[in-house]
Amino acid sequence: MDTHKSTLEEVAAAAGVSKMTVSRALRGAPDVSRATRDRVLQAAERLNYIGNRLALSLSSQRTDLVAVVVPSMSNIVFPEVMAGISNGLEGSGMQAVFGITDYDVAKEHNIIRDMLSWRPSAIIVTGLDQPDETVRMLRNAAIPVIQIMDLDGTPIDFNVGLSHERAGEEMARALIAAGRKRFGYVGSALDRDLRAGKRRAGFERVLHEHRLAFVGQRLGDTLSSVGLGKYLTHQLLDAEPKLDCIYYSNDDMAAGGAFATMEASRTDDILIAGFNGLELAAALPVRIATSRSPRRMIGEVAARLARGSGTTDNPSSGKITAFVPEITGVA
Amino acid sequence: MDTHKSTLEEVAAAAGVSKMTVSRALRGAPDVSRATRDRVLQAAERLNYIGNRLALSLSSQRTDLVAVVVPSMSNIVFPEVMAGISNGLEGSGMQAVFGITDYDVAKEHNIIRDMLSWRPSAIIVTGLDQPDETVRMLRNAAIPVIQIMDLDGTPIDFNVGLSHERAGEEMARALIAAGRKRFGYVGSALDRDLRAGKRRAGFERVLHEHRLAFVGQRLGDTLSSVGLGKYLTHQLLDAEPKLDCIYYSNDDMAAGGAFATMEASRTDDILIAGFNGLELAAALPVRIATSRSPRRMIGEVAARLARGSGTTDNPSSGKITAFVPEITGVA
DNA sequence: TTTGTTACCGATACCGGTATCGATAACACA
DNA sequence: TGTGTTATCGATACCGGTATCGGTAACAAA
CATH class of the missing domain: 3.40.50.2300 (Response regulator)
Incomplete structure (x- = not known):
């Protein structure tokens, strides 16, 4: 019924007590008798009182x-x-x-x-x-x-x-240990998504340690997405047909990569590696490598x-x- | 240097003016001379002053x-x-x-x-x-x-x-017009996601109008996900081998459905239909139907x-x- | 009856800003 | 010299709560 407002003061007036008592009653403070507490609660209910956190926070400093x-x-x-x-x-x-x-x-x-x-x-x-x-x-x-x-x-x-540097390193180590040799990279907007950049740097460092390097790569400049990953992967596959593994800036891009390899019938010889461990990655019809971020x-x-x-x-x-x-x- | 706090009052003291003048200067109000405005701004900068929106909002009532x-x-x-x-x-x-x-x-x-x-x-x-x-x-x-x-x-x-009722109806009409006849449904938690329930109801209503019905369905009770869609679809395909179309509660579930049909080599005879028009849906290696929600x-x-x-x-x-x-x- | 104790409640002073009105100084003009 | 005007600033009263302290009534104990 009542349109908006309603302050402690008004509830106090309605209940016939001071606003301090209303404040106490509403917060469940001990120094209020059952009778007045009930009166206050009813009045607050009737007036649709909703506390004002601005005042509360300013006053209580929390x-x-x-x-x-x-x-x-x-x-x-x-x-x-x-x-x-x-x-x-x-x-x-x-x-x-x-x-x-x-x-x-x-x-x-x-x-x-x-x-x-x-x-x-x-x-x-x-x-x-x-x-x-x-x-x-x-x-x-x-x-x-x-x-x-x-x-x-x-x-x-x-x-x-x-x-993230270490995540990139570990992924590179694992892939190399699994026998992968010719790596590609697909990512986007690494200048903004610094963590993706760190993963790539860590990955590349380990490649170098093993006298390897990215054979080819494609970098987008828009936000990462499944479609972008797919698009760039198709490009990369055309340019570098001999890759046996592609590292992606994240799982969204990697999922797109998985779709691209499926479309190109290259799922058997190319391993897709992403990052995040998305629910999507686990459900894909092809296995992809990923690091699960908690x-x-x-x-x-x-x-x-x-x-x-x-x-x-x-x-x-x-x-x-x-x-x-x-x-x-x-x- | 200075740890936290710093109020208008303190900035005022530092600038040798009243807090009202500081308030005006900081807000760019007209009634402040260039000289004092500069002094105030410097003082505020020096004290790392950050306004208090609690006080501002309480005072200004906005x-x-x-x-x-x-x-x-x-x-x-x-x-x-x-x-x-x-x-x-x-x-x-x-x-x-x-x-x-x-x-x-x-x-x-x-x-x-x-x-x-x-x-x-x-x-x-x-x-x-x-x-x-x-x-x-x-x-x-x-x-x-x-x-x-x-x-x-x-x-x-x-x-x-x-x-959403209408979205379900329109999708059913479109699928029927395209020649689909044996429909299945896969969804989850429709008692909580009321909009998904409405879409299903609309869809089913049109099926009835055409003397059709869901031949089979699978309902999960957890939140919708790609994995769940895939899992339920596999179940449904086993139970009802003759479906030619499956309607899903949304695109996440539908993507899982698409993966399931791919794994079951049924992509040619079964059409997957979802809802939302996710970026993911467009990138899938198989075409799925969806309604794009803005x-x-x-x-x-x-x-x-x-x-x-x-x-x-x-x-x-x-x-x-x-x-x-x-x-x-x-x- | 006096004194203490306890339970309950209100008055008052903030919290950190803004709105409003009034004060002061400088300057122009008569 | 007196009178307006304008520019600039400060004092004061809020905004709606909470903290703190003090007051009153009721009851028990002395």
């Missing part, structure tokens, strides 16, 4: 907000991380607020600034490659900073993720760290949580 | 927040909608806040309640099937309520989406409506934005 900054939404990986965070926060009374940077450093800076203006209790950001200015801002916020996904670099505070787990661990914001934190321990991706589909 | 409530994150569809919203909000100074309900009605109610306590300028919720209690709460919020994705029902206020566009339109919150809105026009999904891959 927001119970967790800012989360991710680069993209168009790949299922980050939504899964966000779901993990959301899940890990459940029951804590904390709320995640998300920001998307589109892999843009300047945008990231502004988004982080905007997020900090909400005075979150903790902030989760993707990667370790923020520019100095952004790092300074994060340091200055005096809240737990949790950098996720990547481990290759110097963390500001907490760090949860995996080494995306959801990373989100949950990050959430757990964020929850610890208010509690007693052991300052120096557990700052870094390292995961080692499991490689599957090679042999 | 949050510029858009609450967004979606059921899931584990399917790329909703992240794409969210990306569309985020994109559509760009440059407006508004910020989206997301909540995930996991297709749980009770959870949805609580999440909406929590969101409203932040006093958003508008709220975007998925679907039209909220229980009365939730509808009352939304009505009472006295802000624009934008229900997205679905059109089959009675909207509270704004409505942006498509009719997910990103829905998000952008919703964002545009949310932006209009503060401006002069023509109350009765443009309340409903209907999209008609385009069917591809049938013939």
